[in-house]
Amino acid sequence: MNVLLIGSGGREHALAWKISKSPLLKNFYAIPGNPGISKFAECIENISVENNSEVVKFAQEKNIDLVVVGPEAPLVNGLVDDLEKANIKSFGCNKKAAQLEGSKIFAKNLMKKYEIPTAAFEVFDNPDDAKKYITSQNFPIVIKADGLAAGKGVIIAENLEDALNAVDEMKNFGDAGNKIVVEEFMNGEEASVLAFTDGKIILPMIPAQDHKRVFDNDEGLNTGGMGAYAPAPVVNSEVMKKVEEKILRPIISALNSEGIIYRGCLYAGLMITNGEPKVVEFNARFGDPETQVVLPLLESDLLEIMLACAEGNLSEKKILWSNDSAVCVVLASGGYPKSYKKNFEIIGIDEAEKFGAEVFHAGTKKSDEKILTAGGRVLGVTVTEKNIPAAIEKVYKCVEKIHFDEMHFRKDIATKALKFTSEEK
Numbered sequence: 002m003n004v005l006l007i008g009s010g011g012r013e014h015a016l017a018w019k020i021s022k023s024p025l026l027k028n029f030y031a032i033p034g035n036p037g038i039s040k041f042a043e044c045i046e047n048i049s050v051e052n053n054s055e056v057v058k059f060a061q062e063k064n065i066d067l068v069v070v071g072p073e074a075p076l077v078n079g080l081v082d083d084l085e086k087a088n089i090k091s092f093g094c095n096k097k098a099a100q101l102e103g104s105k106i107f108a109k110n111l112m113k114k115y116e117i118p119t120a121a122f123e124v125f126d127n128p129d130d131a132k133k134y135i136t137s138q139n140f141p142i143v144i145k146a147d148g149l150a151a152g153k154g155v156i157i158a159e160n161l162e163d164a165l166n167a168v169d170e171m172k173n174f175g176d177a178g179n180k181i182v183v184e185e186f187m188n189g190e191e192a193s194v195l196a197f198t199d200g201k202i203i204l205p206m207i208p209a210q211d212h213k214r215v216f217d218n219d220e221g222l223n224t225g226g227m228g229a230y231a232p233a234p235v236v237n238s239e240v241m242k243k244v245e246e247k248i249l250r251p252i253i254s255a256l257n258s259e260g261i262i263y264r265g266c267l268y269a270g271l272m273i274t275n276g277e278p279k280v281v282e283f284n285a286r287f288g289d290p291e292t293q294v295v296l297p298l299l300e301s302d303l304l305e306i307m308l309a310c311a312e313g314n315l316s317e318k319k320i321l322w323s324n325d326s327a328v329c330v331v332l333a334s335g336g337y338p339k340s341y342k343k344n345f346e347i348i349g350i351d352e353a354e355k356f357g358a359e360v361f362h363a364g365t366k367k368s369d370e371k372i373l374t375a376g377g378r379v380l381g382v383t384v385t386e387k388n389i390p391a392a393i394e395k396v397y398k399c400v401e402k403i404h405f406d407e408m409h410f411r412k413d414i415a416t417k418a419l420k421f422t423s424e425e426k
Contacts, residue, residue: 004028006029006038006042008032008050010378014363016296017034024302025302025305029042037365050074051075051078053083060089066308067311068084068092069093071286073102076099078096091265092264092311095262098256101263101283111252117251117252117255119281120186131183140160141157142186144171144181144182144184145183147177148178148179157223190210197307198310198315199310200263201316204315208231208233212413214227224333226289228331231291232298232326248269252283265285266286270283290361294329297323298327328386328414329383330396332382334407334408341407342407347405350380358383358399359384360383363380364379397412
């Protein structure tokens, strides 16, 4: 098979790494790719992922059998729709289905209509109306931009002053912040369940847990994710059964009822409270950095599964998973998620990989054979071990081998899982 991967982040590097292991793979391309992806695929840097016609043209020229769309923006921009018109198969959802992530209002209204458990909410297109509503609410409270905001359009306000300021901050997200969702704050523990779907059936992957806040102990600003681990013990077999019965299967059914076929990866961001799951958000693609810990535990052929999703044949596939555990620590630029400097040389990636890590490039570039920082989240250092404690110990030893100026990372990734292992003893 000739495969084209769309994207340039850590998620896409993890996808490329896993796809490259498939015996089905013949020629492999990435638009635009990154220095890590270039080990597996030919990276095409002169085509924008937002230029649908150029992507389609390239796919036709290279006789691409499957396009794998990594990031959310091309999905929301209708890339899959344009590929379908050209009779090119895609792993990724169409534009209508991508509204699940592209519009929080669409997602919340759909959940409300089909009684899928989620936080109570109100929608506003006027900031003053939102502020007036907030003054009568309890705190904490959650303020969200309606559209795509690179994982940063959500603010948890602890008091009235913070909430009013959060409403004002929504304008920083451009068109994404024109409409505002105000939600009740849900107590509990967050988890992510990613799932493969062909539009008819949906098969969950191993549950993971992301770490959104920039600092240890879940303090500081929200980020795109500072690390993850899998499996997340908060989603035990009983909780997973509820996730499937109350959330995953109902949302695919709801979309079908609305005349929308969803194919690809569906991400359910969940809050687990006393064993009961509710939806925090849906994403229309693989999570980042959850992908970096879920895919290392996948024993089946990823490319084969993706093709089955694209062709509507997922019911014929049995997906096998490892019993191991994986932990990913994100190495970020100093100052992230606010302003940060770029172009620092990164050293030690090879040493970390020799020690047993998979180092996924999230925000890097190559210059004169050197790897430089080029983003807020720079690298995702992932280790797979027999259990979470062993993976935590090893991943931080691997992190110690990598350095770039102003490097920042959380030192408590996956420690939430330890309370479950101690409870089992």
